[in-house]
Amino acid sequence: MLKSALKQSLIGGMLAAGMVFSTTASAEETIKVGILHSLSGTMAISETTLKDTMLMLIEEQNEKGGLLGKKLEPVVVDPASNWPLFAEKARELIEKEKVSAVFGCWTSVSRKSVLPVFEELDSILFYPVQYEGEESSKNVFYTGAAPNQQAIPAVDYLMNEIGVERWVLAGTDYVYPRTTNKILEAYLKAKGVATEDIMINYTPFGHSDWQSIVADIKKFGATGKKTAVVSTINGDANVPFYKELGNQGVSAEDIPVVAFSVGEEELSGIDTKPLVGHLAAWNYFMSVDAEANDSFIESWHEFTKDEERVSNDPMEAHYIGFNMWVKAVEKAGTTDPAAVQDALIGVAVPNLTGGYSAMMPNHHITKPVLIGEIQEDGQFDVVWETSGLVAGDAWSDFLEGSKDIIADWRAPLSCGNYNVKTAKCSGQNLE
Amino acid sequence: MQMNQRPKSFLRLCLGLLLFGLTLPVLADPQAEFESALELLSERSYDTKSEAVRKIVASGHKKARAVLNAMLEGDLYTRKKEKDLVIAVKEGSQYRITAVVTGEDVGLVKKRSLKKVSINNQLRGQLRGALALLNLDNPDAGERLVAVNELLDSIDAESAALLRDGLEKESDPDVREAMELGIALGEVTSKDPAIRLQAIAVLDGSMHPAAFNRLTTLVEQEDDSDVRKAAQAAINSIDLKRQMSGVAETLFFGLSLGSVLVLAAIGLAITFGVMGVINMAHGELIMLGAYTTYLLQVVMPEYPGVALLLSIPVAFLVSGGVGVLIERGVIRFLYGRPLETLLATFGISLILQQFVRVVISPQNVPVSNPSWMSGSIEISSVLSLTWNRIYIIVFSLMVFAALFMILKKTALGLQVRAVAQNRAMARAMGVRSERVDALTFGLGSGIAGIAGVALSQLTNVGPNLGQSYIIDSFMVVVFGGVGNLWGTLVAGMTLGVANKIMEPWAGAVLAKILVLVFIILFIQKRPRGLFPQKGRAAEG
Numbered sequence: 009m010l011k012s013a014l015k016q017s018l019i020g021g022m023l024a025a026g027m028v029f030s031t032t033a034s035a036e037e038t039i040k041v042g043i044l045h046s047l048s049g050t051m052a053i054s055e056t057t058l059k060d061t062m063l064m065l066i067e068e069q070n071e072k073g074g075l076l077g078k079k080l081e082p083v084v085v086d087p088a089s090n091w092p093l094f095a096e097k098a099r100e101l102i103e104k105e106k107v108s109a110v111f112g113c114w115t116s117v118s119r120k121s122v123l124p125v126f127e128e129l130d131s132i133l134f135y136p137v138q139y140e141g142e143e144s145s146k147n148v149f150y151t152g153a154a155p156n157q158q159a160i161p162a163v164d165y166l167m168n169e170i171g172v173e174r175w176v177l178a179g180t181d182y183v184y185p186r187t188t189n190k191i192l193e194a195y196l197k198a199k200g201v202a203t204e205d206i207m208i209n210y211t212p213f214g215h216s217d218w219q220s221i222v223a224d225i226k227k228f229g230a231t232g233k234k235t236a237v238v239s240t241i242n243g244d245a246n247v248p249f250y251k252e253l254g255n256q257g258v259s260a261e262d263i264p265v266v267a268f269s270v271g272e273e274e275l276s277g278i279d280t281k282p283l284v285g286h287l288a289a290w291n292y293f294m295s296v297d298a299e300a301n302d303s304f305i306e307s308w309h310e311f312t313k314d315e316e317r318v319s320n321d322p323m324e325a326h327y328i329g330f331n332m333w334v335k336a337v338e339k340a341g342t343t344d345p346a347a348v349q350d351a352l353i354g355v356a357v358p359n360l361t362g363g364y365s366a367m368m369p370n371h372h373i374t375k376p377v378l379i380g381e382i383q384e385d386g387q388f389d390v391v392w393e394t395s396g397l398v399a400g401d402a403w404s405d406f407l408e409g410s411k412d413i414i415a416d417w418r419a420p421l422s423c424g425n426y427n428v429k430t431a432k433c434s435g436q437n438l439e
Numbered sequence: 440m441q442m443n444q445r446p447k448s449f450l451r452l453c454l455g456l457l458l459f460g461l462t463l464p465v466l467a468d469p470q471a472e473f474e475s476a477l478e479l480l481s482e483r484s485y486d487t488k489s490e491a492v493r494k495i496v497a498s499g500h501k502k503a504r505a506v507l508n509a510m511l512e513g514d515l516y517t518r519k520k521e522k523d524l525v526i527a528v529k530e531g532s533q534y535r536i537t538a539v540v541t542g543e544d545v546g547l548v549k550k551r552s553l554k555k556v557s558i559n560n561q562l563r564g565q566l567r568g569a570l571a572l573l574n575l576d577n578p579d580a581g582e583r584l585v586a587v588n589e590l591l592d593s594i595d596a597e598s599a600a601l602l603r604d605g606l607e608k609e610s611d612p613d614v615r616e617a618m619e620l621g622i623a624l625g626e627v628t629s630k631d632p633a634i635r636l637q638a639i640a641v642l643d644g645s646m647h648p649a650a651f652n653r654l655t656t657l658v659e660q661e662d663d664s665d666v667r668k669a670a671q672a673a674i675n676s677i678d679l680k681r682q683m684s685g686v687a688e689t690l691f692f693g694l695s696l697g698s699v700l701v702l703a704a705i706g707l708a709i710t711f712g713v714m715g716v717i718n719m720a721h722g723e724l725i726m727l728g729a730y731t732t733y734l735l736q737v738v739m740p741e742y743p744g745v746a747l748l749l750s751i752p753v754a755f756l757v758s759g760g761v762g763v764l765i766e767r768g769v770i771r772f773l774y775g776r777p778l779e780t781l782l783a784t785f786g787i788s789l790i791l792q793q794f795v796r797v798v799i800s801p802q803n804v805p806v807s808n809p810s811w812m813s814g815s816i817e818i819s820s821v822l823s824l825t826w827n828r829i830y831i832i833v834f835s836l837m838v839f840a841a842l843f844m845i846l847k848k849t850a851l852g853l854q855v856r857a858v859a860q861n862r863a864m865a866r867a868m869g870v871r872s873e874r875v876d877a878l879t880f881g882l883g884s885g886i887a888g889i890a891g892v893a894l895s896q897l898t899n900v901g902p903n904l905g906q907s908y909i910i911d912s913f914m915v916v917v918f919g920g921v922g923n924l925w926g927t928l929v930a931g932m933t934l935g936v937a938n939k940i941m942e943p944w945a946g947a948v949l950a951k952i953l954v955l956v957f958i959i960l961f962i963q964k965r966p967r968g969l970f971p972q973k974g975r976a977a978e979g
Contacts, residue, residue: 048793050903052801170560181948211947214907216898217699219692219828220942227821230648232592244803248898251808255815255825261564278899279807285560381559384513391485391559 038081039074039343041066042101044112044122044133049089053244054322055114057273058136059084061323062111064311065330075337083107091121098122102131108343109134109333111326116140116183123148132345132352134333136325138268138290140187144402144415144424147345149332149352150372151325153291154400155191159238161377162266162289163192165392166236167199170264174205174235176225181210185240188268192238194406205233215245218252226256229263237265246270247278254282261285266379272318275386283382291361291375292324293388298362318386324360331357332367353418363397370415370424372400473500474540477524480510481517485559492562496569504573506539511566515539516553527553568593575601580611587617591624591649599625620645627653632663639666643673644680646820651677684822689939695828697935698835699897701928702890703908704915705839708927709883710762712916713859714876716770717777719784721912722905723791724884727761728754728891729900730795733804744809747892754888761791762884766877788909792902803901812896827896834893839928842886846924855879859922918958920968930969934958 043062045055066080074080083105087094094113101107102125109132113119116139126133126147138153166172177192179185189208196206207228209221229235241249246267253265266287272294275283294305301319304327309315336351337343356366365373374397380388402424403413415424423433476498479491492510495503509515509526516527516536525545527534533547558566571589574582587605590598602621609615623641626634635657642650654674661667703725710718731754735746765787773780812830815823846852857865858875866872894904915934919926934954941950965971 047801048796052796053803053901053903056801209946212951214903215947216907217692217696219695219825220689220939221947223688223692224943230652232649232652244899244901244903247803251897252825255813255827256823257815261560261567264560273802276802276805278803278805282813285563383557389557389559 038079039076039337040081040083040105040107042098042105042107042110042112043082043084044087044094044097044101044110045114046089047084047086051089051114051118054273057320058111058114058322058326060312061308061326062330064308065327067311068307069330069334075334076341076343087118091115091117094118094121095125098125098133099129102126102129107131108337108345109348111136111329113137114322119148130345132333132348134326134329136322136329138321140184141191141402141404142187142407142410144370144372144417146349146371146417146422146424148371149329149367150400150402151329151332152322153375153377154372154402155188155404156401157291157375157377157398158268158289159188159192159240160195161394161398162268162287162379163195163238165289165379166238166264166266169392170236171234172236172264173201173233174207174229174231175201176207176209176228176235176237176263177240178209178211178221178225178237179240180213180215180242180245182213182242185210185242188240189238191404191406194408198406211241211245213242213245215241216248218249219256222249222252222256222258225263226258229258235263237263239265239267240269241267242269244274246274250278250283250286259285260287260381270382271320271322272387273320275382276316276318280382280384280386284384286382287379287391288382288388289377289379290321290388291377292321292359293378293380293390294319295380295387295389296361296378298360300358300362301360304360328357328359328365328373332365332373349417365397368399369418370400370402371417372402374399469498469500472498473502477506477539480515480524480556481522485562488556488558489562489565492565492569496573502539502542504570507566507570507573509539510556510558511563511570513555513558515556517556518548519552519554524556525553572601575605580614583609583611583614584617587614587621591617591621591647594621594624594649596625620647620650624649624653627657632666635663635666636669639669639673643676646677646680646684646822648820651681680819681821684819687818688822689943690936691824691828693936693939694932695832695935696939697932698832699894700911700915700935701931702831702835702838702893703887704912704919704927704931705835705842705924706883706885706887706890707912708916708919708922708924709842709886710880711913712922712924712927713855714879714883715777715859715921716774716880717781717784718765718770718883719781719909720765720788720791720905721884721887722907722909723788724758724762724887724905725891725894725908726795726900726902726905727758727791728888729806729895729904730799730804730891731757731888732892732895733806733900736806743807744811747809747812747896750892751889754892755885756888758888758891759881759885762887763877763881765884766880770880771873771876788905792905795902801902803899806895806900808896831893831897838886838889839924842882843924845882851875851878851882855882914955914958917962918968920970920972922972923968923970926968926970 043059045059046052047056047059063082066082069075070079083101085097085101087097098110101110111134113122113135114137119135122133123145127145131147133148134151135148136151138158139150141154175196177189179189193206193208211221225237264285264287266289268289270288271290305319308319309317332352332355335355335357336348339355340347340351352367353369354367356364359365359375361376363376365375367373377394377398378390379392380390383389402415403410405411412427412429414426414428416426417424426433473495476491476494479487482488492507495506506515514526514528516525517523518525524539525536526539527536530547534550534553535547536545537543538545567589571586574586577583577586587602599622602618606615606618606622609618619641623638626638627642629635629638642654651674654670657670658667658674661670706724707718707721710716710721732747732750735750735753736743739746769783769787770780773783808827812827815825817823846855854870854875857870858872862872898904915931916927918934919930938950938954941953945953
């Protein structure tokens with residue numbers, strides 16, 4: 009009896025001592041940064057790289073002396089490509105680990121799943137992936153492209169520079185392609201494209217049998233009018249799609265495919281011969297000729313100890329987002345999320361394409377838009393770019409119902425969903 | 440719009456030069472023209488490069504074809520130090536370069552000292568057009584055919600005239616046919632109704648998309664009723680042919696999808712069908728086969744084809760070996776407890792996935808197709824069958840036949856069937872049932888590995904490869920009738936064809952759902968599938 013009581017108190021004391029030790033160590037000397045990217049499951053293919061990018065950025069910042077005189081400490085969790093788990097892990101990061109900001113998520117559904125958690129606990133999330141727009145949260149900073157920073161300029165390029173008259177909008181069947189295609193369809197029709205010149209096609213996730221769809225595209229493109237495919241096909245399914253295009257003899261000169269989800273990372277896993285000449289629209293390519301980019305790639309290779317590792321657009325988004333956060337924290341003089349949220353708006357930091365990106369009041373950023381052609385070595389050659397920076401538009405101007413909505417998180421409006429016609433602020437906002 | 444016109448006017452320019460080149464006054468020394476044009480190629484702007492290509496063609500220089508060809512193939516480089524153009528061919532880790540202007544061999548250099556003359560799609564199109572014109576008198580008939588076909592899409596009066604000249608000298612029947620088609624395409628817009636009628640007669644029955652398009656516009660614009668009638672009749676007959684080849688195409692697509700399903704499911708037909716083990720790790724055994732192909736291609740990068748053929752037996756051994764380990768290590772303790780088997784094998788599947796993720800990479804890995812598996816065989820202009828699919832259909836039938844023979848004609852097959860039908864009796868007859876269990880499971884797993892080799896040629900090779908096929912595999916086996924190989928074959932092919940028939944009007948997503956609903960309804964009516972086991976085996 010006595011023995012066991014003694015044992016218990018001993019263990020209790022040891023645990024308490026340990027806890028005190030760990031809290032003093034972490035609370036006084038470091039600022040915690042949460043990294044919420046899947047390291048296992050289906051999305052691990054894309055998200056692991058972003059975790060490594062964040063670790064590298066934090067390490068570099070610490071070498072420069074940290075932030076506000078403290079060291080940064082990364083807290084990595086694995087939400088395992090499981091959407092509800094994203095919300096749980098986000099809560100763990102904010103409530104238990106007390107992180108100052110979180111960098112994470114890839115798919116729109118994972119972002120939607122953590123959104124209520126961030127709004128409830130009033131923390132900060134940096135979301136680095138191109139997405140379908142139609143959202144602006146007080147707690148989320150969107151460093152990836154909105155549709156007007158990727159899809160619309162790509163269509164403009166095809167229409168004005170290549171002379172495309174017939175359009176195939178092909179996508180994977182989920183929210184990002186469906187919304188993007190809705191916006192594109194409205195945009196094309198506004199530009200005078202007839203309904204019979206637009207073909208829309210959706211396929212399941214990981215679709216691998218593209219025979220009949222490619223045959224349909226081939227027939228659709230055989231009318232003599234220049235045809236192009238605008239592809240929102242999700243990462244993985246692209247490889248068999250391009251292979252089938254190559255095998256059925258559809259070359260990029262006949263029917264170019266412009267993709268919004270194919271980057272250097274995706275291409276590094278495949279044989280690029282049949283893809284040469286097809287296009288992608290991004291805000292960054294690894295092949296971009298800029299000093300900032302060269303030194304970024306150099307430190308990336310050093311960090312991963314692998315000369316072959318590629319860099320891609322979402323990595324640049326994290327680079328921009330992290331530097332913006334650092335600057336905003338320095339500006340606010342604190343890591344308190346509410347103060348940093350206000351300080352972030354208007355912050356401008358260098359991007360990797362040789363210019364500056366600024367955080368807009370709608371929590372989206374300004375970026376250049378680049379169109380690149382796939383080369384045999386798996387890299388992109390930039391064939392066109394916008395003349396200046398494009399500011400991200402949270403609410404599309406081409407969709408009924410979202411036309412009149414703006415987002416502005418500066419006082420006195422402080423609203424992510426403000427209807428200029430009815431002068432009402434609805435949803436997604438906190439008092 | 441602008442871009443569309445540019446190649447056309449450019450085409451006219453070259454045609455003009457080719458036709459009347461001799462009578463044109465020579466503007467400057469062709470050698471100097473050629474060299475100054477070459478310098479422009481090193482510029483970064485694509486417009487400048489396009490201008491340079493035009494000038495190279497116009498110079499009529501004898502090296503023009505070689506330069507343009509190298510540019511199209513991506514073999515044209517500028518040397519960074521010397522700033523001159525070279526043609527570079529890879530030799531080992533270095534590049535052997537030849538100076539374009541002098542034609543002399545400059546030796547071997549590292550890639551870093553070279554900068555590629557990059558081209559974009561418009562330039563690629565322009566180069567092909569220019570080469571087509573230069574190739575019309577190529578001694579090789581195949582090259583001439585390519586050249587004529589290149590011209591067909593944008594026939595006008597001048598190119599038709601050029602084809603007419605070519606036709607007089609042409610002896611190859613295929614090239615002649617293509618040339619006649621081209622001339623007719625040009626003559627459809629002739630002012631003389633009689634010539635138009637003649638042209639329609641030639642176009643009638645042609646499956647080339649340009650013929651159909653020209654005829655359609657002709658019907659809309661034609662004033663002469665006879666001509667319009669003839670054109671309409673020609674369109675109708677082309678339409679009929681198109682529909683027929685559409686049916687053939689759908690059937691082929693269906694059979695090829697079906698053969699993929701059969702390949703993925705046939706291993707499961709052994710482990711689940713014959714042994715009754717619900718093996719959720721079946722997909723990962725397929726994945727291991729695909730990774731074996733990848734690793735063999737890494738070992739011998741120069742011979743992707745040999746590596747692919749070699750990986751068939753190796754993948755069988757790898758996946759089969761893993762299968763035997765799974766059976767000996769886990770499943771044999773769980774016979775007769777299907778739920779626990781399901782959970783245990785599901786766990787194994789997760790372990791195998793994460794194993795590949797950690798040891799190799801979470802990313803997909805590149806598996807290249809050997810050249811004999813790329814491209815397609817053209818039956819007509821609208822119907823072409825891709826080689827990789829043809830190989831997969833043949834391969835899946837071969838695997839099926841081999842497995843069938845093993846089960847029916849070998850001692851092992853006899854024992855497998857005996858144990859499956861009546862374990863106690865088989866043991867009484869001296870069959871070592873435990874050994875047979877392990878071998879049967881290994882056989883099914885090995886076949887899954889072979890399926891992985893085939894799938895590596897069609898789809899992504901990554902840790903998730905198996906998951907995409909596990910549901911389909913179970914579907915095929917259950918639909919076909921558990922324990923029946925023929926059932927698996929027929930079920931796989933039926934589902935493939937049904938899927939492809941529905942896909943054009945229902946869309947890929949809905950087609951998949953409909954097939955699933957159909958199977959559920961079918962199983963309600965016939966719970967034992969298409970070909971139920973009969974007799975005593977059914978009770979076991």
